[in-house]
Amino acid sequence: MFAYTGKILRINLSTGKAETEPLKEKMAKQYIGGIGLGFRLLMDNSKPGTDPFDPDNPLIFVTGPLSGTMGPTAGNGYAVVSKSPATGGVAESKAHGFFGPELKRAGYDAVIFTGKAEKLVYAWIDDDSVQLLDAQHLKGKSPYETDVAIREDLGDHYIRVSAIGEAGEKLVRFASIINDEFRAIGRTGMGAVMGSKNLKAVAVRGTNDVNVADLDGFKEFIKMIHERMKGPATRKYRTLGTPENVLVLNALAALPTRNFTQATFEGAEKVSGEYLNERYVAKIIGCATCAMRCDHVAVVPEGPYKGSTSRMEFECLWALGPNCGVDRLDAIIEAMRLCNHYGIDGISTGVTVGFAMDLYENRILPKGKTDGLNLRFGNHEALIELVKKIGARNGWLGDALAEGTKRAAEKIGKGAEQYACHIKGLELPGYDLRGLKTAALGFSVSYRGACHLRSGAYSPDVKGKVNRFAIEKGRGKIVKDGEDLYDVIDSLILCKFSRGTYYDGLEDMAKYYTLATGIEMTPDELIRAGERINNLARLFNVREGVGTREFDSLPPKIMNVPIPDEGVAKGSVVNKEEFELGLDDYYAVRGWTREGIPTVEKLKELDLGRDAHIVRKGGKK
Amino acid sequence: MKKVRVQYLGLIKNLIGKREDSFELEDDASLSELLNRIAGVYGEPFQKEVYEPGQKDVKMGFVATVNGVLIGQLRGVDTQLNNGDNIILMSLMTGG
Numbered sequence: 001m002f003a004y005t006g007k008i009l010r011i012n013l014s015t016g017k018a019e020t021e022p023l024k025e026k027m028a029k030q031y032i033g034g035i036g037l038g039f040r041l042l043m044d045n046s047k048p049g050t051d052p053f054d055p056d057n058p059l060i061f062v063t064g065p066l067s068g069t070m071g072p073t074a075g076n077g078y079a080v081v082s083k084s085p086a087t088g089g090v091a092e093s094k095a096h097g098f099f100g101p102e103l104k105r106a107g108y109d110a111v112i113f114t115g116k117a118e119k120l121v122y123a124w125i126d127d128d129s130v131q132l133l134d135a136q137h138l139k140g141k142s143p144y145e146t147d148v149a150i151r152e153d154l155g156d157h158y159i160r161v162s163a164i165g166e167a168g169e170k171l172v173r174f175a176s177i178i179n180d181e182f183r184a185i186g187r188t189g190m191g192a193v194m195g196s197k198n199l200k201a202v203a204v205r206g207t208n209d210v211n212v213a214d215l216d217g218f219k220e221f222i223k224m225i226h227e228r229m230k231g232p233a234t235r236k237y238r239t240l241g242t243p244e245n246v247l248v249l250n251a252l253a254a255l256p257t258r259n260f261t262q263a264t265f266e267g268a269e270k271v272s273g274e275y276l277n278e279r280y281v282a283k284i285i286g287c288a289t290c291a292m293r294c295d296h297v298a299v300v301p302e303g304p305y306k307g308s309t310s311r312m313e314f315e316c317l318w319a320l321g322p323n324c325g326v327d328r329l330d331a332i333i334e335a336m337r338l339c340n341h342y343g344i345d346g347i348s349t350g351v352t353v354g355f356a357m358d359l360y361e362n363r364i365l366p367k368g369k370t371d372g373l374n375l376r377f378g379n380h381e382a383l384i385e386l387v388k389k390i391g392a393r394n395g396w397l398g399d400a401l402a403e404g405t406k407r408a409a410e411k412i413g414k415g416a417e418q419y420a421c422h423i424k425g426l427e428l429p430g431y432d433l434r435g436l437k438t439a440a441l442g443f444s445v446s447y448r449g450a451c452h453l454r455s456g457a458y459s460p461d462v463k464g465k466v467n468r469f470a471i472e473k474g475r476g477k478i479v480k481d482g483e484d485l486y487d488v489i490d491s492l493i494l495c496k497f498s499r500g501t502y503y504d505g506l507e508d509m510a511k512y513y514t515l516a517t518g519i520e521m522t523p524d525e526l527i528r529a530g531e532r533i534n535n536l537a538r539l540f541n542v543r544e545g546v547g548t549r550e551f552d553s554l555p556p557k558i559m560n561v562p563i564p565d566e567g568v569a570k571g572s573v574v575n576k577e578e579f580e581l582g583l584d585d586y587y588a589v590r591g592w593t594r595e596g597i598p599t600v601e602k603l604k605e606l607d608l609g610r611d612a613h614i615v616r617k618g619g620k621k
Numbered sequence: 622m623k624k625v626r627v628q629y630l631g632l633i634k635n636l637i638g639k640r641e642d643s644f645e646l647e648d649d650a651s652l653s654e655l656l657n658r659i660a661g662v663y664g665e666p667f668q669k670e671v672y673e674p675g676q677k678d679v680k681m682g683f684v685a686t687v688n689g690v691l692i693g694q695l696r697g698v699d700t701q702l703n704n705g706d707n708i709i710l711m712s713l714m715t716g717g
Contacts, residue, residue, distance in 0.1 A: 232670075232682050236632065236712055244631040248714045251630065251686065274631060314716070429716070452716045462714040464684060464693020496716075568689030 002213035003065045003516040004028050008041070009108045011123060011130060013197050014055060014115030018130040023109045029519050029529075030607065033064040035092040036491035036533040037110060038081030042090065043536060043611065045112060048543050052085035052189075053171065053196035055116035061103065061162070061202065062111075064493030065517050068104030068210035071222050072229060074512070075289035076101055077493030078162075084188040085173045085196075086348070086404050087425040087449045089541040089551075091188035095162075096287045096495055097180035102160035105206025117198035120169070122150060125204045135200035140166050142341045143178035143201075150203045163201035164191040165343025170393045171195055172402040174348035174427070178340060182295065182311035183287075186345040188426060188448055189404075213518025221515055225501050229292050233500030237294040238284075242314035243273030245430075246322070252462065253569035254432040255318070258325045258377045259354035260421050260557045263432040264565045267327025276312060276329055287495075294497055298333050305334040312336060315452075318430035319350020320387075324357055325377030335387050342391025348404060351427035353386050355405045356397065358419045365412065371395035421555045424449035424546065433558045435569040436461040437471045441582040442479040444552045445596075447537040453496060455482035469569070471578040476585030484530035491533060532606040535590075535598050542597055543614045549596040552583055623648060623704035625655065630711035633671055633683070637663045646702060652687065653698040655708065671710065684713050 004023060011018045023037075031037040038060050045058045060081045066074035078100030084091030103111070106125050113123070120135040138146045146163040161179065168175040168191030175191030176184045185191070194200075212218045228234075236244060249255035250268040257265040269275060276298060286293035300308040310333050320326065320335040339346045359365035360375035371389055373382045389398025400408045405420040405427055421428045426449025433440035442457025443450050452458055457479050461468035466475070488509060489499060502508040506523035513521045541547025554574055562573040587594060591602040600612045628641045644658055657674045660667055672679050677698060679685055685692045686709045687700055702708075 232680070235682060236715065240631055240635075242716065244712055245714050245716070247630045248711050251628075251689070251709050251711060252691075252714070253689065274634065431716075456716070458714070458716065462684070462691070464691025467694060468691075 001025055001028065002211055002518045003069060004033070005104065005107050005109050005210075007108055009111045009125070009130065011111060011113050012115045013113055013117040013121070013132065013199060016132050025519065028065070028517070029521065031533060032488070032491035032513070032529055033067075033109065034062055034077070034079045034094065034491040034493040035081060036487065036529065038062040038079055038092060039090060039533060039536045039540065041110060041112060042081050042083070043540055045114070046083065050083065052083045052088070052193055055197065056114065057083050057193060059113040059190070059193050059197060059199070060110055061113075063100055063104040063109055064491065065513060066492060068101040068206070069212055069218070069516060070289050071512065071516070072225050072290050073287070073292065073495035073498040074492055076287040077495065078103060079490065079493060080177060080185045080190045082190060082193045083544065084425070084448065085171070085192045086189040087546065089424060089449070089544055089546045090447050090537045091190060092448060092490070093185040093187045093190055094490055094493055095179055095183040095185045097183035098288045099160040099162045099179035099183070099204065100493070101288055102204045102206045104210055105208050106204045107206065107208050111202070113197060113199060115197065120198050120200050122201040122203055123199065124154065125202065127205065127207055138200050139169065142166075143343050144181045144340070146201050147179075147181070150201060154203065156205060159203050159205050161201050161203045164194050165341060165391070167342040167344045167391045167402070168192055168195035169200070170402070172344055172390065172393060173404045173407070174345045174352075176343050176345050178343055182297070182340060184340070184345070187347065187451065191343050212516045214515045218515040221512060225498075226291050228501040228503065229498065234292045234497060237497045238292055240273040240277055241294060241296040241312070243276050243296070243312060243317050245314040246272045246318065247274070249430070249432075252435070253563065253565055253567050254435045254462075255322055256428070256430055256432045257322045259323060259351070259358035259419060260428070260432065260555070261358065261561070262565050263435060263563045263569055264567075265322040265327070268322065270327045271317065271321045271329055271332060276317070280312075280329055280333060290495070292497060300330045300333050303330050305330045308334040308337045310336040310340060315429050316346025316350065319347045320353070320383065323350050323354040323430065324383050326380045326383055327378070328380050331380035331383060335383055338384065338387045338391060344391050347429050348427040349387055349390060351421055352390065352401045352405050352408070353383055355408070355419055355421065356386065356401060359412065359416055362419070364414050364416055364419070369396055369412075371397040373397075418556045421557060422450060423553060423555065424551055426450045428555065431458050432563070433554065434563050434572045434574060436468050437574060437578070438466055438468065438475050438478055440554060440558065440574050440579070441471055441475050441586060442482065444554050444579070445479060445583070445586055447534070447541055454486055455479050456486060457482050469572050471574070471582040473581065473585050475582055476587070476589045479586055480589050483534050484527055487530040487533040488526055491529070528606070532608060535603065535606055535608060536611070538598055539603075539608070539611050539614050547596070549583060549594070552596055554579065622646065623650070623702065625702055625704075625706045625708055627655070627659065627708045627710065630709065632712050633710050636666055636670060650702055651698065652685070652692065652700045652702060652708070655702060656698060679710070682713050683710065685710050
């Protein structure tokens with residue numbers, strides 16, 4: 001095979017044994033790579049009902065077919081797949097940078113970690129050589145400190161490292177894995193699964209070529225993509241970056257504020273992309289093989305957080321800012337730096353802090369349980385301290401919140417669940433779903449929990465293509481089409497910022513795939529693969545008992561608390577009737593039952609017949 | 622005559638170097654007349670990136686609202702404007 005290495009590495013952390021097995025062409029074509037291949041390997045290498053922190057839960061690092069090539073934005077990614085400690089369902093997250101291509105050049109399409117090391121170790125993959133090395137001296141270090149230390153220990157600056165911080169070691173359920181200082185496998189708690197295996201880091205050095213099938217054609221194609229990347233499709237990412245969304249969403253009354261209490265933020269100007277770029281952005285950098293350059297690295301120039309440095313993008317800025325009522329960018333940058341330091345997801349962290357502040361304001365969180373913090377919305381010092389407590393599981397509150405909003409609400413009681421903004425256990429990103437209702441449907445059915453990146457269903461809402469204040473028949477198809485396409489994108493591991501450069505959509509993507517791999521792929525086959533991958537992810541959730549209609553829900557604040565802000569969105573809330581209509585519409589277009597379970601016929605149609613026993617048994621054994 | 626307020630956000634604000642304007646328009650003016658006026662004032666950079674006079678929509682990557690409502694849910698650039706209307710020209714929201 002071209003582009004693929006044809007090799008899967010299996011490392012048992014309990015025994016220290018490493019072995020390889022072949023990746024067959026049929027599996028490669030059916031599941032593409034990235035999250036698709038990861039889901040297949042997860043399904044085939046795990047038993048139903050396995051706890052996410054059980055040594056038998058596999059942690060799978062996967063590259064894409066284009067990883068390691070010179071393809072822009074697709075040449076530099078990798079994904080991590082497992083069972084999520086946040087949702088109990090299927091988990092995936094992707095990151096770009098430089099780690100993914102290095103892993104591919106080391107010779108692997110995927111690495112499956114199973115078992116648990118006796119003490120903290122890191123995996124050192126040097127082409128064919130695989131070793132587990134002592135990492136006791138790295139305990140408590142941040143991902144970046146770990147990265148630097150490993151490169152120094154091994155004496156090779158060009159080693160690439162993907163590592164967890166203290167939060168992963170302490171099983172914070174939304175712990176991340178970070179490579180290249182700021183690039184995070186952020187969502188669904190993959191860092192905690194890594195920590196549960198006593199695996200501090202994966203260090204790789206790859207010196208093999210990744211050969212493509214049609215070199216001339218491939219070069220011509222990526223030259224065209226590079227040209228398009230200079231145009232309007234990526235302009236926003238190259239200039240102000242995604243923080244430009246702050247004022248746009250605020251203007252649409254769709255910027256969740258103070259834990260989804262309001263939909264506009266009076267301090268929006270002070271935390272806007274415009275303000276950030278004028279005062280804090282010190283440099284803009286890019287990933288391997290990418291000419292877009294979107295990483296806005298911000299540095300605080302003065303004040304109490306002077307010197308604090310972090311990559312900034314919209315979601316985490318929103319979560320740690322408006323969602324906590326904080327209007328100081330210096331504090332938000334420091335909070336984000338701390339998220340990177342401990343290795344925790346910035347979205348889930350900010351939403352969890354906002355949840356705690358909401359409980360405090362509503363007198364649900366008694367003063368004795370606040371770890372001594374004044375948790376009023378807008379208190380930036382409390383934000384900083386609480387992020388530290390969560391990252392290190394310090395104090396009663398820090399430890400409770402490290403479980404995520406769903407479990408923390410159960411622990412706190414007194415109706416706290418009414419304030420917990422999550423879907424399936426994963427915290428919401430920065431879109432007020434009360435006024436973006438296609439997005440509301442899309443978020444609710446996402447297999448990894450609340451997520452804007454599983455379908456992009458906010459897009460028709462914010463373009464004005466649909467009435468964003470209603471769920472109507474037809475939205476199910478919009479969500480399904482978006483999901484299948486995003487499953488393709490995340491299996492090829494194309495950077496989503498570049499999605500606009502594929503002017504001919506699936507046709508471009510299929511061509512890209514075929515030029516690289518030599519495997520004929522039509523646009524129809526590609527989108528069918530996306531549908532297969534989505535159904536497989538849903539099947540995993542069905543198998544684990546979290547994949548039916550009752551789990552496709554929305555948080556109480558989205559269903560019960562109308563938007564209070566004056567203006568076009570005032571009074572909007574998702575009502576039960578329209579939501580149920582949306583679910584029916586979505587399941588029908590998916591070919592699933594009214595309970596949201598894929599039918600045997602649908603599975604056979606997608607060549608997933610061998611997994612049909614899961615739906616015949618009705619899920620978990 | 623009627624008077625409307627126009628706000629520019631993000632890239633558009635940076636492009637024309639201005640945060641907001643107010644324009645006086647004929648009584649029967651629609652959004653397209655307003656956009657043509659803005660295109661005339663700010664010339665080629667605005668026309669090249671945001672809106673070309675006579676076109677039926679703003680360019681890819683941008684949206685407009687009239688009193689908070691996206692023009693896709695109104696009559697597009699044919700939307701009639703009223704005295705005191707607030708128009709916002711801004712980038713399309715995209716996540717990632």
